[in-house]
Amino acid sequence: MIRICPSILNANLDDLPGEIEKVAATADLIHLDVMDNVFVPNFTFSPERTREIIESSTLPIDVHLMVADVDKKVEQYSSKNAISMTVHFEACQDPLATLKQIRTLGKRAGLAIKPNTPIEVVEELLPEIDMIVVMTVEPGFGGQSFMASLMPKVEKARRYLEQRGLQDVWIQIDGGISPSTIEIARRAGADTFVAGSAVYKSENPSKMVEQLRLLASRC
8 A cells, every 4th residue: 555645844834724635635644744953953843733733634644753852752742633653763762662652642653764874773673663764865854855875775674574574564755755756765665655845846736646646556
């Protein structure tokens, strides 16, 4: 199954209900980038605003927490309409305990790794991971170029899952996904794709989601 998750990082933040509605008929999830200006050099939403966005969305939310000391903060950002919550390996003091906490909250537990973090760090954590998130840009800003050189990490992640029979674990690519890159990511083994600029800077966001899905489906 292929999942397309538009990121509202590049949407009109003054009209998020309207921006979400533009893709409601074609997208699988809304990807919500939460930044604290500590773990990454940018700020997006407070815990309170994050919960407001989640609760008002007509689509389920995929929450990506790019915040420092995330082990202590997961519950602050949790809300009913969030079906998955992702934390960064690099921001966790105890990744295993934090992933377990996310699952206890009734969410799919995602673990993200920065471009310079080796994929091997996820291997021993796989029993508590529902989604491996391979960052193909440096986290913090939208509109960056896709790093195709990171596809061996995706291929290795896919081998981990196949070897262990973990068919329900998703592999998400976050960063630079567009009509010219999604097939590369799909062939490497990804099944879940975050697309920000490609969707919200297009003339028709809904049709762009359809186009991305079609391109990924061909691989």
